Amino acid sequence: MSSAFQLQGVTCKFGDLVAVDEVSLSIDKGERVAxxxxxxxxxxxxxxxxxxMLVPNEGKLTALGEPVASLGVKSLRQLRSRIATMPQHLGLVDNLTSIQNIVLGRGGSRNTLRSVRDLLLPSDRDAAEIHALLDRVGIEDKLYHTVSRLSGGQKQRVAIARALFQNPEALLADEPVSAVDPARARDTVKLLTELSDELGFTLCVSLHHLELAREFFPRLVGLRAGKVVFDGAPESLTETELEALYELSAEEMMTDA
Ligand SMILES: Nc1ncnc2c1ncn2[C@@H]1O[C@H](COP(=O)(O)OP(=O)(O)O)[C@@H](O)[C@H]1O
Ligand SMILES: [Mg+2]
Known part of the structure; x- marks a missing residue:
């Protein structure tokens, strides 16, 4: 199987701080990873x-078959249009409607004038497609609702529909279920995993709900201080490894105190 993402010794620093430290990882197309x-x-x-959106300081990164470091502006933009991201806190514009937020999701691959026109007056074709997407995520009646009036779970669904409107080959979701109750969080993660099966996109999600990660993802990648300390099936994650993953080191206790 060909890989969706391949990292070889990837390091990413912010000044002196090493945020991702020599990570090597291969994620297959269609795979689901938490x-x-x-x-x-x-x-x-x-x-x-x-x-x-970030470039490695060291190492090699291939995304959807493209060597990221050697791409020009245009190729990079094309590559980005194939990867949808649900940022932490979803990145929705609160005082726009669901349909407007979703139209904006494809903005990157259209010119500015066209984006503005689509935003004010989506084409019948876009509107029909977005309606079908909202139907699939269970909020078809919220097409023309202002996002600020939606519940946390409904906002997550708008963000999912927005990502899907991009027709992505990979969907990356950063803590997609923070700030909702556990039942709602489970529904959203379940929906994301069902959609990845149905539509075949690669799904990578960061989750601090360990139980949800274990329930819905066949592969967990455990990070600690920027390094991969676990990579495998949830069944093979031992209590000892979990403790090592989450317990504070003496050094961290000093700095966090
Ligand atoms: N833009 C940034 N500038 C400086 N430091 C950053 C930036 N983004 C992240 N960091 C630092 O990198 C480390 C990893 O952060 P992050 O990737 O946000 O971790 P997580 O998502 O697991 O909480 C942290 O020490 C954080 O403070
Ligand atoms: Mg984070």
């Missing part, structure tokens, strides 16, 4: 490397 690990372990940075 990134787990404590706050600050590098999950968000890893997702931003995969969607090419």
């Amino acid at each position: 990134f787990i690990g404590p706050s600050g372990s590098g999950k968000t940075t890893l997702i931003r490397l995969l969607n090419t």
